[in-house]
Amino acid sequence: MPRLDVPRLRLPSGxxxxxxxxxxxxxLAGVAEGQRLGPNWDAPALVIGSWSLAVAVCVALPLRRRHPVAVGWFTVVGAGVYYLMSTVDGPLVVIPIAALYALAAQGRIQASVAMAAVMVIGVGGGALAGTGDVNGTAVFMLTGWLVAVVALGAMRHGRVAYAEEEARLRATRERLRIARELHDVIGHNMSMIHVQASSALHRLQKDPGLAQEALTAIKQGSKEGLRELRATLGVLRQVDEEAPTTPSPGLSRIDELVSSAARAGLDVRIERSGARSPLPTAVDLAAYRIVQESLTNAVKHSGARHVVVRLHHGDRELTLSVQDNGRHSAHAGPGDGSGIAGMTERAHALGGALSAEPGSTGGFVVRARLPFSDHHEPIGGAVDDQDPAGG
Incomplete structure (x- = not known):
């Protein structure tokens, strides 16, 4: 049977x-006030005054978004005076109650509580004065309604504030993640390019052949850096742009890091242990970036010539260490651009830990523990596949 497209009823908002x-x-107030008219539709001055006051209170409500507190007090006082002038129990009390809720929902709890207290005191005073229309039960019921309205408004404010804070935290985490990715991609490749450029300038006159090799390494390194930079910036792409097709880097591309470091004069040895099972995407990427940043620091800060990278695949975690034979005192601190803070954040984001300290036998050692669950979704070819575009 064909479905009938029934338009949904949308309530007004704002x-x-x-x-x-x-x-x-x-x-409704006009209908109630109509009961006070004479048989010839004569309008006494008191009826005209109360009707005019009801109009003023109702007209003031749409102005609450510009002047919330002033409109709130006006509706409370105006409604109070209206009930003193009128002999009918009209629905005008809804207006100050709506204003109270709006104030509480905006976080103006003190103002809304003060207005609610004034309303209760006014109604209670009328009951004590023996007006006849107001008794203790009415005061009690009004008090309960006002407390409920203010409480609901406060809850609304809390929910909105919590949602806004969550959005800010998500945006902050995303900015930090992108910043780490950019730092790791640009920092590593630019460091290698800097070393190779210095070597090429030094060898240009004495040994043009070696200078040409250094320039070739610069070309390859800049190509790799540009490829990874494009993939990283893909998260900021517009809707109408193509999604990046390059997979996220992982330990399957660790040989590229070794080759890049070798072109910068660094001898890197990889030692693996444990069952080389596929890793979760986040763990694989974090391990790759930690090794990348550690090699970058070894080239930039320690003057090392030999580096040993140890990888151990456990059942529920990956542990790695990167140890060089350089001068550990030359390593910059986290605030000096070494990226240790970024590596630590990556490990902590996975529930792991990272330490970076001088080695017991010299040099500098970075150790990381990256846990993961037994039930994870491995990335395709995280261990064996190689990126055909790499080199």
Missing amino acids: PRADMALAGVVLV
Whole structure:
């Protein structure tokens, strides 16, 4: 059977909701005030005054978004005076209650509580004065309604504030993640290019052949860096741009890091142990970036010539260490651009830990523990596949 497309009923929101509520209350108040007219539709001055006051209170409600506190006090006082002038129990009390809720929902709890207290005191004073229309039960019920309205408004404010804070935290985490990716990609490749460029300048006159090799390494390193940079910037792409097709780097591309470090004069040895099972994407990427940053620091800061990278694949975690034979005192601190803080954040984000300290036999050692669950979704070819575009 064909489905009938029934349009959904949409309630008004924003200023239109205020105007709709004010209009409904004003009509109902007019009907109530009509009961006070004489048989010839004569309008006494008191009826005209109370009707005019009801109009003013209803008209003020849509202005609460610009002047919330002033409108709130006006509706409270105006409604109070209206009930003193009128002999009918009209629905005008809905207007100050709506204003109270709006104030509490905006976080103006003190102002809303003060207005609610004034309303309760006013109604209670009327009961004590023996007006006849107001008794203790009415005061008790009004107090409960006002407490509920203020509490609901405060809950609304808390939910909105929590959602906004969550959005800010997500945005902050995303910015930090992108910053780490850019730092690791650009920092590593630019460091290697800097070393090779210095070597080429030094050898250009004495040994043009070696200078040409250094320039070739610069070309290859810049190509790799540009490829990874494009993939990283893909998370910031516009809707109409193509998604990056290059897979996230992982330990399957660790040979590229070794080759890049070798072109910078660094001898890197990889030692593996444990069952080389596929790793979760996040763990694989974090391990790759930690090794990459450690090699970058060894080239930039320690003057090392030999580096040993140890990888141990456990059942529920990957442990790795990167140890060089350089001068550990030359390593920059986290605030000096070494990227140790970024590596630590990557490990902590996975529930692991990372340490970076001088080795017991000299040099500098970075150790990381990256845990993962037994039930994870491995990336395709995280161990064996090689990126055909790499080199």
